[in-house]
Amino acid sequence: MRSLRRPRRGHRMSEQLLEVSDLHVRFPVRRNLLGRVTVENHAVSGVDLTLYKGETLGLVGESGCGKTTLGRTIVGAQKPTSGSILYDGKDLADLSRREQAASRRRIRLVFQDPFSSLNPRMTLRQIIGDPLVATGEARGSELEERIAEMMRRVGLSPDYMERYPHSFSGGQRQRVNIARALIVGPELVVADEPVSALDVSVRAQILNLLRELQAEFGLTYLFISHDLSVVENIADRVAVMYFGKIVELAGTAELYETPHHPYTEALMSAVPIPDPALRGRGGRILLPDELxxxxxxxxxxxxAGRCRHALTGRCDTGMIPLEGGVRCVRSGELKLQGLTAKTN
Known part of the structure; x- marks a missing residue:
């Protein structure tokens, strides 16, 4: 059985920060004449997940798999239908208003789109300082000093404080997003596709910045992405999500070398190989479009309906639990190809 806690880059996980237990998030699709919900969209279905202090947990999957909904639920932007989210041992759903305000300072979100996530009518001073103003933590000269210091830390000159977002590139705007998230000193940052809208060269700069900030401030990241090559570069562990469930969870190096779920293998087969001499090795696994x-x-x-290894009567019946870090009844029988096999 594989280790669920094997980290990458020597990170040692010991202290639990957040635990998601049997989390469900459903959205109403249709109601009857009495207003009762008759049809629901199952966005997140029974997710169990643990984050440890100081780690980066990558969350990957296709668009629509529920990973963004899960991230939004963790930061409190979406209410769960059922289940619990324990932060430092306390259920976020049971907190008082004062405790909820404190948790919002400790858990922050970095948005995907650096263009639409910033108010074009606000200056950088207002955008970055807004969380401090909202919580009443700083004002006057102290507020300005903290904004200037955070701008310097993310690679922006304090001289830009009175400028508006349209004056900046996508990479600079994402630095503004990061500064706004970190200005209140959080412990956990949910980064939802933070580099997907950026050029390749800028992506590397933002990823390096996130690593530096993590080391400096002791941050824990939940890094959401559909790009497995980006996640491999930054994550200690990776959780693969499909149709609202975690289907595989393992240390990054282990997962990329030896996947145990056919969906993980299919995702990895789509990752482009930089070396032209190695392209095409292993082949792309094309999945049917029917979801x-x-x-x-x-x-x-x-x-099961898209899996080339599925067996009728075995894979399409009954509840399949996440055991040994994989949700697949055939995981012990299959020899799947990882990303590292394509480059060796």
Missing amino acids: PDPTSPPPGCAF
Whole structure:
């Protein structure tokens, strides 16, 4: 059985920061004449996840798999239908208003789009300083000093404080987003596709910045992305999400070398190889376009209808638990190809 805690880059995980238990998030699709919900979209279905202090947990999957909904639920932007999110041992749903305000300072979100996530009518001073103003933590000269210091720390000159977002590039705007998230001193940062809208060269700069800030401030990251090559570069562990469930979870190096779920293998087969001499090795696994109906989840493995290894009567019936870090009844039988096999 694989280790679920094996980190990469020598990170040692010991102290638990956040625990997600049997989390469900459903959205109403149809109501009857009495206003009762009759059809629901199952966005997140029974997710169990643990984050440890100081680690980066990558969360990957196709668009629509529920990873953004999970991230928004953790930061409090979306209410769960059922289940619990324990932060430092306390359920976020049971906190008082004062405790909820404190948790919002400790758990922050970095948005995907650096263009639409910034108010074009606000200056950088207002954008970055807004969390401090909202919480009443700083004002006057102290507020300005903290804004200037955070701007310097993310690579922006304090001289830009009175400028508006349209004056900056995508990479600079994402630095503004990061500064706004970190200005109140959080412990956990949920980064939702933070580099997907940026050029390749700028992506590397932002990823390096996130690593530096993590080391300096002792941050914990939940790094959400559909790009496995980016996640490999920054994550200690990786959770693979499909149709609202975690289907595989392991240390980064282990997962990329030896995936145990066919969906993980399919995702890795789509990762481009930089070396032209190695391109095409292993081949791309093309998945059928037919996705399960999110309002009526199928029994058994939701991936069975698209999986080339699925067995009728075995993979499409009953509940399949996450055991040994993988949600697949055939994980012990299959020899799947990882990303490292394509480059060796």
